[in-house]
Amino acid sequence: MEINEIRKRLKKELDKGRYEHTKGVMYTAGCLAMAHRYSIDKAMLAGLLHDCAKCIPDNEKIALCEKNGILIHSVEYESPYLLHAKLGSFLAETVYGITDPDILHAIKVHTTGEPDMSILDKIIYIADYIEPGRNKAPNLPHVRELAFCDLNACMAEILLDTLKYCSSRGGSIDPTTKMAYDFYRQYRRE
Ligand SMILES: [Fe+2]
Ligand SMILES: [Fe+2]
Numbered sequence: 347m348e349i350n351e352i353r354k355r356l357k358k359e360l361d362k363g364r365y366e367h368t369k370g371v372m373y374t375a376g377c378l379a380m381a382h383r384y385s386i387d388k389a390m391l392a393g394l395l396h397d398c399a400k401c402i403p404d405n406e407k408i409a410l411c412e413k414n415g416i417l418i419h420s421v422e423y424e425s426p427y428l429l430h431a432k433l434g435s436f437l438a439e440t441v442y443g444i445t446d447p448d449i450l451h452a453i454k455v456h457t458t459g460e461p462d463m464s465i466l467d468k469i470i471y472i473a474d475y476i477e478p479g480r481n482k483a484p485n486l487p488h489v490r491e492l493a494f495c496d497l498n499a500c501m502a503e504i505l506l507d508t509l510k511y512c513s514s515r516g517g518s519i520d521p522t523t524k525m526a527y528d529f530y531r532q533y534r535r536e
Contacts, residue, residue: 347443352394355442360401368397370477373471378469381494392470395442396456397432400427407433421520428520431457441515458522459505461529468497475504483507498533505530 347355357365375393379386399407404426411418411429416436422428435454438444452470455463459471475492477484483489487505492500505527512519 349391349394352391352442356394356398359398360460363401364397367477367479368394370479371396371473374473374477375469378473378493378497382469384465384467384469387519388446388466389469389473390444391444392452392466393473395434395438395444395449396453396470396474397434398428398442398453399430399437402430402433404429415521421518424518425520427486428457458520459501459526459530460522461525463501463526465497468501472500472504483511492535496533496535498530499535502527502530502532502534506534527528 356368360368372390372393375389376386378384379389382529402410407426407429408418408423410416411433414436416429418429431454434456435450438453439450444450448464448466451464452466455467455503456470456474460467463471473494476486476493480486489500489503489507492503505523508523509519509527512523
């Protein structure tokens, strides 16, 4: 699918707020690619598609994963929104025709992160957190500044804030996010 066709299709698949967020992530990913000398086109395409499965109802997300042999963990049955990352990666390939494994992987890990991520994985994870439409997270000015100078330190900051946020709400902590933080904490700046 050509990029303009992808945009049109996503405008239909996503609700208005999610489409606005998607554009924010796409352009922010492009800017981060500039700052870190990564392919701007690849970063923008991954940003455009990262939430392509977000607006599918939860029961359909589960059904689509089961039908297509995508493994669902118990945390994902408890919080089915998590599945939009894995399912999004699958749909990016099968519906939107993306073949680049770097892009598919970045979409797959954009919600939880994981240890030792690629540059593109980090660009998408971070762009999702800092795009201009976001305003609720603590520490955003600091995280936004870090994003453009040190991707690893920025990952550590976001993962820590995410874990703090989850435990303050008494929610269950995603084990992959915890593993990701355990890897990135070594890059924390004081
Ligand atoms: Fe997402
Ligand atoms: Fe997102």
